[in-house]
Amino acid sequence: xxxxxxxxxxxxxxxxxxxxxxxxxxxxxxxxxxxxxxxxxxxxxxxxxxxxxxxxxxxxxxxxxxxxxxxxxxxxxxxxxxxxxxxxxxxxxxxxxxxxxxxxxxxxxxxxxxxxxxxxxxxxxxxxxxxxxxxxxxxxxxxxxxxxxxxxxxxxxxxxxxxxxxxxxxxxxxxxxxxxxxxxxxxxxxxxxxxxxxxxxxxxxxxxxxxxxxxxxxxxxxxxxxxxxxxxxxxxxxxxxxxxxxxxxxxxxxxxxxxxxxxxxxxxxxxxxxxxxxxxxxxxxxxxxxx
Amino acid sequence: xxxxxxxxxxxxxxxxxxxxxxxxxxxxxxxxxxxxxxxxxxxxxxxxxxxxxxxxxxxxxxxxxxxxxxxxxxxxxxxxxxxxxxxxxxxxxxxxxxxxxxxxxxxxxxxxxxxxxxxxxxxxxxxxxxxxxxxxxxxxxxxxxxxxxxxxxxxxxxxxxxx
Numbered sequence: 001x002x003x004x005x006x007x008x009x010x011x012x013x014x015x016x017x018x019x020x021x022x023x024x025x026x027x028x029x030x031x032x033x034x035x036x037x038x039x040x041x042x043x044x045x046x047x048x049x050x051x052x053x054x055x056x057x058x059x060x061x062x063x064x065x066x067x068x069x070x071x072x073x074x075x076x077x078x079x080x081x082x083x084x085x086x087x088x089x090x091x092x093x094x095x096x097x098x099x100x101x102x103x104x105x106x107x108x109x110x111x112x113x114x115x116x117x118x119x120x121x122x123x124x125x126x127x128x129x130x131x132x133x134x135x136x137x138x139x140x141x142x143x144x145x146x147x148x149x150x151x152x153x154x155x156x157x158x159x160x161x162x163x164x165x166x167x168x169x170x171x172x173x174x175x176x177x178x179x180x181x182x183x184x185x186x187x188x189x190x191x192x193x194x195x196x197x198x199x200x201x202x203x204x205x206x207x208x209x210x211x212x213x214x215x216x217x218x219x220x221x222x223x224x225x226x227x228x229x230x231x232x233x234x235x236x237x238x239x240x241x242x243x244x245x246x247x248x249x250x251x252x253x254x255x256x257x258x259x260x261x262x263x264x265x266x267x268x269x270x271x272x273x274x275x276x277x278x279x280x281x282x283x284x285x286x287x288x289x290x291x
Numbered sequence: 292x293x294x295x296x297x298x299x300x301x302x303x304x305x306x307x308x309x310x311x312x313x314x315x316x317x318x319x320x321x322x323x324x325x326x327x328x329x330x331x332x333x334x335x336x337x338x339x340x341x342x343x344x345x346x347x348x349x350x351x352x353x354x355x356x357x358x359x360x361x362x363x364x365x366x367x368x369x370x371x372x373x374x375x376x377x378x379x380x381x382x383x384x385x386x387x388x389x390x391x392x393x394x395x396x397x398x399x400x401x402x403x404x405x406x407x408x409x410x411x412x413x414x415x416x417x418x419x420x421x422x423x424x425x426x427x428x429x430x431x432x433x434x435x436x437x438x439x440x441x442x443x444x445x446x447x448x449x450x451x452x453x454x
Contacts, residue, residue, distance in 0.1 A: 136410030195346030253344040
């Protein structure tokens with residue numbers, strides 16, 4: 001016989017309330033603290049939730065969505081001070097409702113002492129034959145990160161590996177200027193106001209120069225139409241592979257390539273939160289195998 | 292684009308006119324110049340939250356400003372506004388997000404016409420202004436050389452084509 005869920009035998013959702021004895025959208029005569037239990041569970045797995053009050057409001061709904069995003073977006077979980085890879089594949093709608101799978105997964109996380117994290121990974125650039133970090137590349141200040149490490153979102157690591165492979169095929173070299181960007185420059189200390197919804201801030205973008213022999217294809221090279229054939233061909237390859245090139249933007253940004261997430265969507269917002277938190281809280285970042 | 296350049300030219304003309312009437316000899320810009328600081332002026336750098344090009348421009352500029360040290364001074368020029376604190380007469384084409392580099396005692400200044408999207412540009416200018424060796428490849432990132440004259444009497448900085 002299955003163990004009853006601590007979140008009740010119903011699908012908790014927005015509008016539910018312990019005080020009102022409303023769960024699953026209906027008033028029920030039985031006693032319980034199902035919403036409170038849910039909120040405590042979310043906090044226990046380190047999903048941000050500011051108030052535990054037994055009311056399933058927009059904050060709790062957002063927290064449930066963030067947990068559901070973690071379930072399906074990537075396999076990384078924090079366990080004590082380390083990072084583990086969860087082998088269970090879950091397909092989960094990110095809808096903010098505590099359906100049976102969400103409830104059982106939350107229970108499993110509690111049992112396993114898992115905590116939420118983002119999908120940042122480190123790639124050892126020394127293992128990339130046709131890509132290197134440039135002199136202006138800033139190594140992230142983080143306990144996990146070494147000098148040669150390039151930090152990106154796991155979901156966008158293929159941008160790096162594909163670019164490296166295609167660069168080799170086109171006999172050019174890529175010099176990286178940046179990948180993941182920390183959202184931390186205080187406006188008061190900035191010369192100009194930083195953008196807050198860049199693909200760099202979630203680890204989905206790189207800036208690089210395509211070096212073809214002695215020619216550095218840079219912004220002015222492209223503006224003058226003097227880019228080399230190797231650069232033109234590599235860019236074509238990467239666009240064909242599904243990546244976005246900044247040279248196609250209305251304000252061209254030729255060193256920029258990304259794997260775009262809608263900057264106004266939930267997925268962007270959740271990834272932004274978890275990946276930036278990984279840096280600010282110095283949470284572990286795994287080294288991704290490039291084999 | 293032509294209209295925009297015309298508007299910028301008009302704005303700069305108005306600015307020049309305003310500067311001619313103001314006391315510009317003790318502006319923050321003039322003080323930084325007199326102190327021998329390297330000066331960076333961003334031109335019409337309107338913020339944009341989701342524009343990747345702006346985001347990259349802002350990041351590299353702010354990163355450079357954070358690390359450049361006290362011998363560098365940073366200013367923003369809005370060509371549509373009269374700002375007597377930044378008395379610059381630009382006689383060169385400077386589209387939005389251009390960056391001007393000037394320093395007293397150097398043979399020339401530099402103007403990068405548009406957003407700087409590569410840190411190598413700042414590296415090049417910094418090495419030139421600080422008299423350091425410039426690796427051969429960095430010359431490919433060098434901005435346009437401009438001629439800079441400061442009118443000691445009015446404090447107006449005149450920026451023209453060529454060294």
